[in-house]
Amino acid sequence: ESPIEVTEGVDGWNTIIFLYNSALKEVGTKLEILNDEFQHVHQYNPIEYIKRRIKTPESIVKKLKRYGYESTIDNMVNYVNDIAGIRIVCSFTSDIYRMAEMIGKQNDLTVVSVKDYIKHPKESGYKSYHMLVTVPIFLSDRVVDTKVEIQIRTIAMDFWASLEHKIYYKFEGNAPEYISKDLRECAEIVSMLDAKMLSLNEAILEAKAAQEAELLREEKD
Numbered sequence: 561e562s563p564i565e566v567t568e569g570v571d572g573w574n575t576i577i578f579l580y581n582s583a584l585k586e587v588g589t590k591l592e593i594l595n596d597e598f599q600h601v602h603q604y605n606p607i608e609y610i611k612r613r614i615k616t617p618e619s620i621v622k623k624l625k626r627y628g629y630e631s632t633i634d635n636m637v638n639y640v641n642d643i644a645g646i647r648i649v650c651s652f653t654s655d656i657y658r659m660a661e662m663i664g665k666q667n668d669l670t671v672v673s674v675k676d677y678i679k680h681p682k683e684s685g686y687k688s689y690h691m692l693v694t695v696p697i698f699l700s701d702r703v704v705d706t707k708v709e710i711q712i713r714t715i716a717m718d719f720w721a722s723l724e725h726k727i728y729y730k731f732e733g734n735a736p737e738y739i740s741k742d743l744r745e746c747a748e749i750v751s752m753l754d755a756k757m758l759s760l761n762e763a764i765l766e767a768k769a770a771q772e773a774e775l776l777r778e779e780k781d
């Protein structure tokens with residue numbers, strides 16, 4: 561398996577977009593299968609929904625500029641890790657780690673790096689679990705390892721991140737301190753909500769199991 565090798569120019573650009581789109585398809589299908597299997601075995605699916613996207617050329621160029629690199633195809637492939645991005649939105653925080661473990665065990669995926677912004681939230685209050693993986697893309701004459709950034713978060717974390725992203729962009733990164741502070745407070749509320757929903761779900765599962773055990777006992781007597 562080889563890393564992506566492309567020429568500069570429109571041809572090179574079209575080749576990388578084709579590869580990243582293929583990688584999104586491969587990883588997307590894998591995730592759907594894992595979710596279906598989980599539903600089949602445990603009668604429960606950890607994924608609420610999945611979003612995929614290819615980073616826009618403007619956003620790629622902006623990121624390279626921020627890193628201090630020229631906008632060449634080579635630099636895009638080497639330094640922008642999230643050209644292909646998949647976001648898995650889960651019901652509960654426990655599902656995030658369950659998903660991450662299942663992804664890590666897939667033999668044909670290579671986990672390059674992990675950033676746990678749930679255990680270590682960003683300064684902004686941002687919470688999410690990031691995995692950078694590579695997936696082999698089987699072409700007619702070669703196999704190309706292609707990077708995909710997987711972001712895993714709960715619905716509540718996704719709600720916060722989507723709105724914060726909009727607000728942040730309005731201020732182009734220079735939001736007044738009182739707004740950043742309010743956003744951090746909102747992130748706290750989101751974490752409390754996630755914790756409450758998780759314990760509520762655990763309580764419901766326990767109550768249901770107790771009820772079923774009681775019914776069984778009654779049937780025996």
Ligand code: 0O2
Pocket residue numbers: 615619623641642675682684685686690720721722724725
């Ligand atoms: P966009 O518009 O979402 O594509 P970096 O830290 O960005 O220099 P890297 O390795 O990509 O380098 O970082 P990371 O932290 O693994 O992933 C960055 C992505 O996470 C961002 O992509 C966002 O999607 C998301 N993210 C990180 N921090 C925040 C945050 O404070 N708020 C929100 N809403 N999202 C965040 P891009 O390319 O920055 O932006």
